[in-house]
Amino acid sequence: DVKVTQSSRYLVKRTGEKVFLECVQDMDHENMFWYRQDPGLGLRLIYFSYDVKMKEKGDIPEGYSVSREKKERFSLILESASTNQTSMYLCASSLLAGLNQPQHFGDGTRLSIL
Amino acid sequence: SQQGEEDPQALSIQEGENATMNCSYKTSINNLQWYRQNSGRGLVHLILIRSNEREKHSGRLRVTLDTSKKSSSLLITASRAADTASYFCATVRGNEKLTFGTGTRLTIIP
Numbered sequence: 001d002v003k004v005t006q007s008s009r010y011l012v013k014r015t016g017e018k019v020f021l022e023c024v025q026d027m028d029h030e031n032m033f034w035y036r037q038d039p040g041l042g043l044r045l046i047y048f049s050y051d052v053k054m055k056e057k058g059d060i061p062e063g064y065s066v067s068r069e070k071k072e073r074f075s076l077i078l079e080s081a082s083t084n085q086t087s088m089y090l091c092a093s094s095l096l097a098g099l100n101q102p103q104h105f106g107d108g109t110r111l112s113i114l
Numbered sequence: 115s116q117q118g119e120e121d122p123q124a125l126s127i128q129e130g131e132n133a134t135m136n137c138s139y140k141t142s143i144n145n146l147q148w149y150r151q152n153s154g155r156g157l158v159h160l161i162l163i164r165s166n167e168r169e170k171h172s173g174r175l176r177v178t179l180d181t182s183k184k185s186s187s188l189l190i191t192a193s194r195a196a197d198t199a200s201y202f203c204a205t206v207r208g209n210e211k212l213t214f215g216t217g218t219r220l221t222i223i224p
Binding site for chain 1: 144145147154155156157158159162202206210211212214215216217
């Protein structure tokens with residue numbers, strides 16, 4: 001089975017801090033994704049990557065950046081955390097066959113910005 | 115923007131009954147996928163149905179797709195307490211990314 005691991009289940013940070021969320025997958029998937037999930041809004045795509053060092057903006061990239069230095073690892077960076085970035089963050093991966101393939105998710109990081 | 119909209123937003127049924135959730139979308143799609151999310155966990159892929167398919171089964175799950183009505187339904191038969199979760203549909207246009215709906219919260223009453 002595909003394993004997508006997010007480094008923290010819960011994280012509390014302060015406004016203005018630089019925050020790193022890490023995600024690792026063990027199935028050699030080319031595509032990796034970062035979503036945030038908020039009540040009533042569903043999942044919204046922040047960024048995705050289809051190859052090492054490649055990244056594409058999703059629907060809500062403002063205030064975020066990403067890094068993919070190795071195929072198995074995709075990091076989400078909050079450059080200067082703000083309270084409106086308090087949310088559940090979900091990482092996912094899928095095969096290169098297409099962005100429309102089934103995605104495998106990690107268990108999420110619940111991030112609180114105080 | 116959200117493509118799929120699930121209906122109802124919440125559903126409570128007795129254990130052993132069947133649960134039906136619906137998903138409507140706005141534009142033509144390549145495929146439609148259903149996911150389950152247990153409380154506090156990530157999403158788990160359940161089933162993918164392509165635009166040229168009308169029905170698909172997986173265990174106790176049955177998914178239908180009506181492209182003329184731009185809608186899909188997920189049926190869970192003989193529900194169990196472990197089926198308590200949120201269920202999301204995700205639509206795909208061409209080779210674009212998945213777009214998720216806001217989900218149906220299903221509660222199975224023992």
